[in-house]
Amino acid sequence: MAGADSTLRRFVGYDMKRAFNLIQGDVNAVLKPFGLRMVTFSALCVIRDTPGLKQSRLAQILMIERPNLVLILDDLERADLVVRERSREDRRAFELTVTALGAQVCNQAVAAVERHDARMTSGLEGAEVQALHKALRQIELNGRSVNDPSDRSTGPVSPP
Amino acid sequence: MAGADSTLRRFVGYDMKRAFNLIQGDVNAVLKPFGLRMVTFSALCVIRDTPGLKQSRLAQILMIERPNLVLILDDLERADLVVRERSREDRRAFELTVTALGAQVCNQAVAAVERHDARMTSGLEGAEVQALHKALRQIELNGRSVNDPSDRSTGPVSPP
């Protein structure tokens, strides 16, 4: 037999689930020394790159629900990596910024994740990794229009 | 700005998480009419293709822990898609087979997931999808040796 899961191997989703599970396990192990998880790391990066970001916008960018973001930010704030500051113009909203420590941890974590990424893509040529990125983004695009036919702009875009 | 998550877009894991979340959402919606989830569908396929399979072996193949498989099989058995039968030679173990209904549902579900797969990979050439499979399998391979340096054969293989 060609492998007990040969039927499933025909599906991109199956290969992707297996690959992603391993990536997630490894990246979480890599981030643990920094006190970060995959989600908190992602949030930290976006906040560092977009100072003054509001929570709702961050939730949009990371495609997570606002309630989930609360605990993520609690986590980052407790670790003194991020601060929430009430917005001057809109006193409902918070503006997010990284602390000095947050910027430093972010740098180191990014470097660690870059090494992790290189490890996981080893054996693949640069062009193959590029093609992988392209294919994944196309799937993301397809997946979005499937879930919301009228969507063409939900994702990360530049602020107005 | 090139996009608020441009730092993260450099990582395969980030693109993959986003793509996979959408795939998972869509495939679960596709499978819902069959009373299946992603995991139960996977188990059903492998059992159909490998009659008489033991639970431990199935857990190995799908890379899930034995305790988790129990509920998955309870689910499939309750839906009358799969039967557990005590093994003649080893009365601790169960041999798994699909029922007639299970085979039928499996066929239809596979067809539905094939359509889903085509939808999610639309816009990509056949060669690009092939390259995607190849890249994902290479990552799976890399991920396994990372987590278990002495591993080269944990995955699905033919029975002795």
Next chain:
DNA sequence: TTCATTAGTTACATGGCATAACGAAAAACC
């Protein structure tokens, strides 16, 4: 002013996945 909307939050439910520990049966051992 009143009403609808928005930002963040709380509470809660669900599903995925991992570990520890158990009873039963088999295998290994002496």
Next chain:
DNA sequence: GGTTTTTCGTTATGCCATGTAACTAATGAA
């Protein structure tokens, strides 16, 4: 042949990720 060890399926449990509903406070529009 009886004892120990291992294996199979199971139970119980907990953690993490994720989603929904409902609340509050503040904003903005009618």
